Amino acid sequence: MVTRVGILTGGGDAPGLNAVIRAFVKFATREYGWEVVGVEDAFNGLMESPRRLQILTPVTCRGLLHRGGTVLGTTNRGDPFAWQERDGSISDRSQELADAVRDEGLAGLVCIGGDGSQRIALRLMQEMDIPVIGVPKTIDNDLSATDCTFGFQSAVDIATDALDRLHTTAESHERVLFLEVMGRDTGHIALTAGIAGGADIILIPEIPWDPARLADKIRRRRSSGRPFSVVVVAEGALPISANGLSDTERKARLKAAGGAGAIAMAELEGKVDHEMRLCVLGHLQRGGSPVPFDRLLATRFGACAVELVAQGRWGEMVALQSGSVDGVPLEEAAITRFVDLSGNLMRTARAVDVEFGG
Amino acid sequence: MVTRVGILTGGGDAPGLNAVIRAFVKFATREYGWEVVGVEDAFNGLMESPRRLQILTPVTCRGLLHRGGTVLGTTNRGDPFAWQERDGSISDRSQELADAVRDEGLAGLVCIGGDGSQRIALRLMQEMDIPVIGVPKTIDNDLSATDCTFGFQSAVDIATDALDRLHTTAESHERVLFLEVMGRDTGHIALTAGIAGGADIILIPEIPWDPARLADKIRRRRSSGRPFSVVVVAEGALPISANGLSDTERKARLKAAGGAGAIAMAELEGKVDHEMRLCVLGHLQRGGSPVPFDRLLATRFGACAVELVAQGRWGEMVALQSGSVDGVPLEEAAITRFVDLSGNLMRTARAVDVEFGG
Amino acid sequence: MVTRVGILTGGGDAPGLNAVIRAFVKFATREYGWEVVGVEDAFNGLMESPRRLQILTPVTCRGLLHRGGTVLGTTNRGDPFAWQERDGSISDRSQELADAVRDEGLAGLVCIGGDGSQRIALRLMQEMDIPVIGVPKTIDNDLSATDCTFGFQSAVDIATDALDRLHTTAESHERVLFLEVMGRDTGHIALTAGIAGGADIILIPEIPWDPARLADKIRRRRSSGRPFSVVVVAEGALPISANGLSDTERKARLKAAGGAGAIAMAELEGKVDHEMRLCVLGHLQRGGSPVPFDRLLATRFGACAVELVAQGRWGEMVALQSGSVDGVPLEEAAITRFVDLSGNLMRTARAVDVEFGG
Amino acid sequence: MVTRVGILTGGGDAPGLNAVIRAFVKFATREYGWEVVGVEDAFNGLMESPRRLQILTPVTCRGLLHRGGTVLGTTNRGDPFAWQERDGSISDRSQELADAVRDEGLAGLVCIGGDGSQRIALRLMQEMDIPVIGVPKTIDNDLSATDCTFGFQSAVDIATDALDRLHTTAESHERVLFLEVMGRDTGHIALTAGIAGGADIILIPEIPWDPARLADKIRRRRSSGRPFSVVVVAEGALPISANGLSDTERKARLKAAGGAGAIAMAELEGKVDHEMRLCVLGHLQRGGSPVPFDRLLATRFGACAVELVAQGRWGEMVALQSGSVDGVPLEEAAITRFVDLSGNLMRTARAVDVEFGG
Secondary structure (H helix, E strand, O other): OOOEEEEEEOOOOOOOHHHHHHHHHHHHHHHHOOEEEEEOOOOHHHHOOOOOEEEEOOOOOOOOOOOOOOOOOOOOOOOHHHEEOOOOOEEOOHHHHHHHHHHOOEEEEEEEEOHHHHHHHHHHHHHHOOOEEEEEOOOOOOEOOOOOOOOHHHHHHHHHHHHHHHHHHHHHHOOEEEEEEOOOOOOHHHHHHHHHOOOOEEEOOOOOEOHHHHHHHHHHHHHOOOOOEEEEEEOOOOEHHHOOOOHHHHHHHHHHHOOHHHHHHHHHEOOEOOOEEEEEOHHHHOOOOOOHHHHHHHHHHHHHHHHHHHOOOOOEEEEEEOOEEEEEEHHHHHOEOOOOOOOHHHHHHHHOOOEOOO | OOOEEEEEEOOOOOOOHHHHHHHHHHHHHHHHOOEEEEEOOOOHHHHOOOOOEEEEOOOOOOOOOOOOOOOOOOOOOOOHHHEEOOOOOEEOOHHHHHHHHHHOOEEEEEEEEOHHHHHHHHHHHHHHOOOEEEEEOOOOOOEOOOOOOOOHHHHHHHHHHHHHHHHHHHHHHOOEEEEEEOOOOOOHHHHHHHHHOOOOEEEOOOOOEOHHHHHHHHHHHHHOOOOOEEEEEEOOOOEHHHOOOOHHHHHHHHHHHOOHHHHHHHHHEOOEOOOEEEEEOHHHHOOOOOOHHHHHHHHHHHHHHHHHHHOOOOOEEEEEEOOEEEEEEHHHHHOEOOOOOOOHHHHHHHHOOOEOOO | OOOEEEEEEOOOOOOOHHHHHHHHHHHHHHHHOOEEEEEOOOOHHHHOOOOOEEEEOOOOOOOOOOOOOOOOOOOOOOOHHHEEOOOOOEEOOHHHHHHHHHHOOEEEEEEEEOHHHHHHHHHHHHHHOOOEEEEEOOOOOOEOOOOOOOOHHHHHHHHHHHHHHHHHHHHHHOOEEEEEEOOOOOOHHHHHHHHHOOOOEEEOOOOOEOHHHHHHHHHHHHHOOOOOEEEEEEOOOOEHHHOOOOHHHHHHHHHHHOOHHHHHHHHHEOOEOOOEEEEEOHHHHOOOOOOHHHHHHHHHHHHHHHHHHHOOOOOEEEEEEOOEEEEEEHHHHHOEOOOOOOOHHHHHHHHOOOEOOO | OOOEEEEEEOOOOOOOHHHHHHHHHHHHHHHHOOEEEEEOOOOHHHHOOOOOEEEEOOOOOOOOOOOOOOOOOOOOOOOHHHEEOOOOOEEOOHHHHHHHHHHOOEEEEEEEEOHHHHHHHHHHHHHHOOOEEEEEOOOOOOEOOOOOOOOHHHHHHHHHHHHHHHHHHHHHHOOEEEEEEOOOOOOHHHHHHHHHOOOOEEEOOOOOEOHHHHHHHHHHHHHOOOOOEEEEEEOOOOEHHHOOOOHHHHHHHHHHHOOHHHHHHHHHEOOEOOOEEEEEOHHHHOOOOOOHHHHHHHHHHHHHHHHHHHOOOOOEEEEEEOOEEEEEEHHHHHOEOOOOOOOHHHHHHHHOOOEOOO
């Protein structure tokens, strides 16, 4: 009897999802003869009636290597343990998922997704006895267990390209231009793109920033013949005045102000006499074809997932560590990696005179 | 005595400004032996004391062909006829400009700029007897006198690239995604990028749009197996409910709502049951290296400006007509070209099933 | 009974072929209810047994707008009037093609292809009474009847990008770098990309070039502080020593020398003392996703082809003239457009000091 | 007295050289107050009379972050220990270099260059007592001491983009297309770009390849409905028939055949019945703006070089190891890193069914 393995994508879009799927399918079918069952829209495809599943083959995966998005669809709604019914009530539907997995004869589920999806996957394994393998996906690259995640470099490239564009306009018009990039909890995209794009100021969630220091920096630049500045703002970066706020209060403040970029611009209003403008990159960072770096990493993750399944290493998650891709305990998916404030990269940023405001 | 010619850039940034300058300087110095005087920050460089001028030579113009922005700086403030003093009062300082032009021994001014700058240039010629040549610059490509302006294709490429990115995310998440692009009065960027990027709905200022028709289109797509849609919104596109509003009222409505994209999203709220998201491209469309199409066009404009000066055709403006670049009366800079609603391009858009909402 | 229309792609690959197909199919099926039959590999799909045809629908055309190549396949072998049999002999198989067209109940054939394909299409109409509509395709943009063809701008962008790259290396190493681009008979790509990419020397088939003039230019640059040069060479550009050669002899000379770029480099050997290097772009110019300019033009061509069929204007070819896309007599597909040596573009090139060697 | 430090670039061009220089200058001048002296054309600027040196400041380094090439110029000729005189004779001029370094009051030399340049630097330190710091530069990424070198990812991106383009043409025309990429001794670019670009066959110097296996693979693809193939060839990859040849003989064979790509195509001639075409990327891989990944890495290298100088760690070379940039002994610059044939990346390649021919 042919082994059947399920695969699904959960959480936000990230460039490289399709490349993981393609590599998994190519390797699993040709080398092991498994049947790969794609589950649509994260776990939902297994929980709805009728089920929404597609048999994936090397033929259906043609052209997926460089295609953005995910052919399986994705959603960050639909936790089987806390399923939202049509009437708004929440109920535990994990048993139905477990039944469906057995009913379909799936040896296990390969879950490509963020920390939310991996937490669900872990519970499915521990509580419902569903064998799972995790493939981490976070465009923010903020996962402790892996040196890098796919999608991150694509997002950095888009943000850097935007910085290049804003630079010419900032310089021509002698303005201060703000670019808000992704990063609710961590500043990896902002820091990396900021250095690569030659930003003058980088604001990250890890460093509460002091408006006075930013204004200083902008004025210093003007007096040294650079009457313009470019500021990168991670979407979770808040000024020192937010110190002590709870997580909920921080979110509320961000929402009320229209985002971290808007807050930064408002805080500088009156402190510098440049015209200021804000660009919010938003979803542009998530879509489109993955850069070659991410295509390679995603392919490696997909191939490794097959090896983990073949070796029966259920409960593990694919990760890149010191140049090699291998499995680590799925529990590690929950550990966030923050920007190391005394690390190598921060030192580099300060070396080229980036101001962090704190 | 060496002929001296002034050159300046006014109005918003546009990819190709530097390429115009480079071509003008290379041609003017090598072929005619003129001295080219770059005036900084539009007319301001001639009106401030001390004057801010730079002698431009082929050596100082190296590398400018593909560089975004303008090395001369630009501004859309500083009309010499309505100069804003530090105390906020307005005064006519055109005589000082005329004096400066003569004092510097400039045979004339080459003004690269939008309709605002060209209007000023025309008055300078008619009222103050300053010889001027215009080089049109509008990223919106909405000038009747010329088949195309530089910067437009670069903006279209950026917008189309954004549409490609949004498409993958819209599809993966089954969302309706909105992209707001430039175009306060005309929809050329929205229409061109919309077709090139495969948008489902395109909203332009020339067509007041009916929210019901948009909702229809989105629902029709869903029922034909495309449960997502991508909408391009020009920044001046308003719904039919704005019909009859004055220009000032339209602007006020746009400002209050946070832009045309926000209005479109709000109008659809409740009419469709997709998640919706908005991206505003903003200044990203203005900056960065010009695409080859714009580098060529800008180079042609710069070279033609030299020929107009050499032939003493002051009061003319460079324009592309039927494949040739030549001079037209500067007065024509004031005539806006709107999207031809029964034209070839609109027919194409409707052929591939684009909905305009009206 | 449903109208059936055939569509095919012939000759070399060009970015935009799929976009033409998509626009034709979307418009024809939705607006007119026709059935569109894709013929594989130019005319071959109708002449082989079994026939290779695919019903094209808006669903099968999803994602084609920005996809390079052609989903129908293409070939520049297989002239039905001079069909090459397996034993190498040539026979007229046009009657079989005509029979197949009738047998399939095709109202006519839309032929997307170069001058070779259009010549065949015209003969099919004139001699075999097969209704045809032509859609011109030449990446070289050398067709008199249309102001522009799709694929050209994509090729120009690739060539310009290559020039940008070569510039930095030429400058760092003080070399003379040659880039060979497409253009067997005409120099449009070389001229356009050459200006956009800031080439110092551009060699085109229309101008036999004198090696001494090139060497002069390179030496003049060195003595003015630019000890490097970048040379664009169209693949059919030959030196003055080839004047008087027949077309066959020219081809033989190009082949023997390994291409026009190699000839140019050899002719300069010993005349300048720079290191020299050659890059041949080759097929890279034909492949990949079309730039937005070409996506739009291709979409317009496809939509116009539907209108021509609908109006029964068989024997016409789609063309862009003065901003509008409409039909022209198919006979015009045979008229080559050469670079206008006294035209606007050449004047621009000379204005920015490009040397043509003649 | 102000500390003066020399900096130079040697060997072939690589995207990121200018970013190293910029970071070094920004950090060294602002933080330490050193005067940075740029030496032109590798060591030559110190050995010629008059010397060719430029004082580098943050102002002169503006805009360098994303600029390709090197503002200092480079060359791989001019070993001070084996200097080629005008009459062709070789002499040791290292003493003159040492004298020049002292005469200019340079505390030491920061040498950005390949293994050749680093070997010279090491001898200069050991034999002539000139303090040196190395910054490794190899686009081939084949240095044992560092996990990655700048320029590599840029080259991979260009090669992958070329593969994407060739794919569409290969598919449309049912051809076998070859892409020759850099890699005389190692296959890192070929392997990385090959996986990222979805190549079917990858030929690298580390694996002598068997033509019969390639033909097999191509035929297998045809019979499974993929009548085209894309082959990446590193410029030093040779077939098994070259086994046992000396290094000189291998080079001779490559030269005689016109490169590794030409050899591959010739070996398959007659074994498969597809049309075949070859593209040689050549210098396009070296030029142009560095991708963000390389801008960041180059900036880190430049900043670290300052720290090594500041700490007096002469004789060390900057290197990236496990995510941190630090100094390693300069001797390690000589150790080549080959593709690990049983490593993670090769396993990935085989998982997605890449054929290596051996």
